[in-house]
Amino acid sequence: MTRDISNKSRRDFIKIAGATTALTATGVFSPFVARAAAPVKIGIVHPVTGWAQYSGSQARFGAQAALKEVNAAGGIKSMGGAMLEAMLGDAQSKPEIGAAEVEKFNEGGASAIVGAYASNICLATTQAAAKHGIPHVVDVGVSDKIVSRGLENTFRFGPGFGAITKAGVESFLAINKAAGSPTKTVAIVNEETTGFGAGIAKIMTKGLAPAGIEVVEVLSHPTPNKDFRNIVLKLKEIDPDVLIPSHYYNEGVLFLRTLQRQKVQPKAIYSVLGGASSQFRFLSEFPDAAQYVMDCNHWFDPKNPAAKALQAKTNAAGLHFNYEVFLAYTAMMFTVDAIERAGSSNRAKIMEAMASSKWSGSIMPYGPTVMDKGQNTGARPLVTQVMGDKINVISPSEYASTSAVFPRPA
Amino acid sequence: MELLGFSLPSYGWSTIFGSTISGVFLGSIYALVAVGLTLIYGVLHIINFAHGALLMLAMYAVYFLWNILGIDPYLAMLIVVPGGFAFGYGLQRFIIGKASHGKDEITLLVTLGVAIVIENMALFFFSATERSVRVPYDLDGIDLGVTYAVYPELAALVGSFLITLALWAFMTRTDTGKAIRAVSKERQGAQLVGINVDHIFAVTFGIGVACVAAAASLLVPTYAVHPQIGSLFVLIAFTVVVLGGMGSFVGALVGGFLIGVTEQLGRLYLGESLGVITISVIFIFVLLFRPTGLFGVKAG
Numbered sequence: 001m002t003r004d005i006s007n008k009s010r011r012d013f014i015k016i017a018g019a020t021t022a023l024t025a026t027g028v029f030s031p032f033v034a035r036a037a038a039p040v041k042i043g044i045v046h047p048v049t050g051w052a053q054y055s056g057s058q059a060r061f062g063a064q065a066a067l068k069e070v071n072a073a074g075g076i077k078s079m080g081g082a083m084l085e086a087m088l089g090d091a092q093s094k095p096e097i098g099a100a101e102v103e104k105f106n107e108g109g110a111s112a113i114v115g116a117y118a119s120n121i122c123l124a125t126t127q128a129a130a131k132h133g134i135p136h137v138v139d140v141g142v143s144d145k146i147v148s149r150g151l152e153n154t155f156r157f158g159p160g161f162g163a164i165t166k167a168g169v170e171s172f173l174a175i176n177k178a179a180g181s182p183t184k185t186v187a188i189v190n191e192e193t194t195g196f197g198a199g200i201a202k203i204m205t206k207g208l209a210p211a212g213i214e215v216v217e218v219l220s221h222p223t224p225n226k227d228f229r230n231i232v233l234k235l236k237e238i239d240p241d242v243l244i245p246s247h248y249y250n251e252g253v254l255f256l257r258t259l260q261r262q263k264v265q266p267k268a269i270y271s272v273l274g275g276a277s278s279q280f281r282f283l284s285e286f287p288d289a290a291q292y293v294m295d296c297n298h299w300f301d302p303k304n305p306a307a308k309a310l311q312a313k314t315n316a317a318g319l320h321f322n323y324e325v326f327l328a329y330t331a332m333m334f335t336v337d338a339i340e341r342a343g344s345s346n347r348a349k350i351m352e353a354m355a356s357s358k359w360s361g362s363i364m365p366y367g368p369t370v371m372d373k374g375q376n377t378g379a380r381p382l383v384t385q386v387m388g389d390k391i392n393v394i395s396p397s398e399y400a401s402t403s404a405v406f407p408r409p410a
Numbered sequence: 411m412e413l414l415g416f417s418l419p420s421y422g423w424s425t426i427f428g429s430t431i432s433g434v435f436l437g438s439i440y441a442l443v444a445v446g447l448t449l450i451y452g453v454l455h456i457i458n459f460a461h462g463a464l465l466m467l468a469m470y471a472v473y474f475l476w477n478i479l480g481i482d483p484y485l486a487m488l489i490v491v492p493g494g495f496a497f498g499y500g501l502q503r504f505i506i507g508k509a510s511h512g513k514d515e516i517t518l519l520v521t522l523g524v525a526i527v528i529e530n531m532a533l534f535f536f537s538a539t540e541r542s543v544r545v546p547y548d549l550d551g552i553d554l555g556v557t558y559a560v561y562p563e564l565a566a567l568v569g570s571f572l573i574t575l576a577l578w579a580f581m582t583r584t585d586t587g588k589a590i591r592a593v594s595k596e597r598q599g600a601q602l603v604g605i606n607v608d609h610i611f612a613v614t615f616g617i618g619v620a621c622v623a624a625a626a627s628l629l630v631p632t633y634a635v636h637p638q639i640g641s642l643f644v645l646i647a648f649t650v651v652v653l654g655g656m657g658s659f660v661g662a663l664v665g666g667f668l669i670g671v672t673e674q675l676g677r678l679y680l681g682e683s684l685g686v687i688t689i690s691v692i693f694i695f696v697l698l699f700r701p702t703g704l705f706g707v708k709a710g
Contacts, residue, residue: 049538057537227436
């Protein structure tokens with residue numbers, strides 16, 4: 001009996017092997033062969049619970065959208081069509097949990113990591129990834145500390161806080177000059193828990209002083225913050241010409257609504273990474289509070305068709321096409337490009353490919369990619385302003401669809 | 411201005427008055443959350459860790475009643491308060507009471523478990539997205555000169571007084587209120603005179619949750635709803651309960667205002683981050699001189 005089965009198996013094996021060889025040679029089984037390549041694991045870590053849950057979930061969507069797009073287009077071509085496999089991690093809005101997720105990614109064999117939204121979480125996850133030599137692409141975290149610690153595994157494709165603030169100062173001075181220089185005083189309202197905006201007062205003071213504009217007050221607050229009445233009362237007393245807020249989404253909403261409730265109307269609200277100031281969600285929920293708010297922030301190239309396609313996909317998923325989505329999407333695409341060029345899931349090879357990247361397929365309005373100690377020096381922000389039901393780009397001129405409304409109408 | 415060698419920023423009187431008034435508004439919110447807690451914590455001696463999660467659940471109920479059926483958050487009180495009572499009654503009678511076997515330490519863990527289950531279910535079903543209610547009177551209010559008081563804030567202030575008054579009247583004027591007090595003082599004696607202790611426990615818990623539901627209706631026009639919203643208030647509400655005196659409704663109200671005003675003035679002078687330490691300072695200070703809290707009475 002055993003003999004019979006074994007004979008039958010041998011015959012079957014010869015038949016199947018022959019047929020498979022023939023079909024593979026003719027290309028019939030090529031998709032099967034392509035899928036057989038070992039998948040490349042990528043850790044995606046974001047705060048999908050805790051205070052940053054909304055933004056973290058949005059960022060996760062962006063990273064996953066890029067990953068799905070790459071897989072649908074045939075995976076990593078230089079690796080025989082290897083599929084990308086997401087390893088999802090929840091940092092729970094806490095740096096130490098984010099670092100623990102990185103340990104799991106390491107044990108699970110991740111080739112690279114994309115994440116982790118907030119600056120303080122990114123500082124922890126990049127450091128934990130550095131211990132294991134895992135390349136880590138920071139999607140949103142803008143603190144300049146992230147790329148100034150000499151970690152060879154850490155890369156940021158988007159601009160950092162210093163670069164954004166300097167660009168913000170330049171654009172504001174141009175807008176102010178075009179309006180006849182009505183600004184004499186500004187007040188800064190910034191978050192201090194995650195430290196992404198550390199140094200804003202120094203950069204602003206230095207940048208605005210030559211134009212005769214004084215930074216009269218810097219009001220810092222924690223994240224999360226449940227009440228802005230005190231800050232708004234102080235602003236009422238100081239009465240600056242322009243307010244410069246810099247914080248996360250929830251605080252941005254609460255701050256702008258408190259200003260509206262307390263009838264405080266400066267000549268302009270000009271955010272630098274304003275959280276809510278250039279968010280479609282805020283505009284749809286609180287259109288009155290959002291009117292004429294300007295924001296120097298991450299923004300996609302409005303002329304890029306791929307950006308519009310991603311916007312449609314994001315809206316179809318019931319989400320908002322905010323900076324978390326397109327930054328995480330771009331960070332993942334940058335990672336994929338590096339893996340493609342490395343032709344390997346080897347961490348060191350991917351890191352080398354990232355460091356020498358010249359990637360130009362981004363949906364962002366960036367110049368050529370040039371990595372300097374992990375920071376893409378070609379990255380830059382745009383300045384937007386809410387007008388009616390639209391968020392228009394107002395600066396720099398090559399991307400602007402309209403000019404700024406400043407001072408804003410009462 | 412100097413305090414203990416530190417120079418503090420100086421502000422005009424309008425800012426200081428404005429900050430004090432905003433402290434009163436903030437305090438009314440703390441009091442609203444604390445009154446239900448003081449009933450459960452002070453009378454039943456249950457440390458209800460699920461209080462914040464129940465507040466969040468009630469806020470979602472108010473939000474969906476507005477979002478789906480177009481019911482104004484204040485009118486929604488007519489639905490969520492009885493609903494909250496029924497939910498709380500059932501929770502205590504059939505889950506917390508049965509699982510804890512009358513042991514306080516088990517009760518504590520059961521309420522913690524209930525909180526974890528509710529929060530994670532909210533995250534699963536409602537997602538992490540914050541949801542805000544827009545009411546037509548959102549920006550209307552009264553100009554107090556130093557600050558502008560919008561109607562949702564005034565409603566929370568009036569609501570905190572009315573709920574405290576209603577609870578006090580209920581506890582002192584009704585037979586059920588007297589039965590609750592009897593059970594809290596002498597459980598065995600109450601049972602001997604024919605009071606159904608399990609039923610009274612569940613009724614008390616139900617009233618506590620009904621209070622939280624009323625608070626939810628008053629909070630939703632001001633605060634966005636998300637799965638973590640309860641934790642933003644509940645820790646301070648615990649402080650308010652202990653500060654005011656466990657089981658004292660007047661204590662919860664006064665404690666709420668005291669904490670609210672202290673917090674706002676602390677934030678004004680010490681900064682938004684450091685200012686919150688004033689809550690702990692005033693808490694320790696009061697307990698040093700009145701260990702039973704402002705309006706608490708000595709046990710036994």
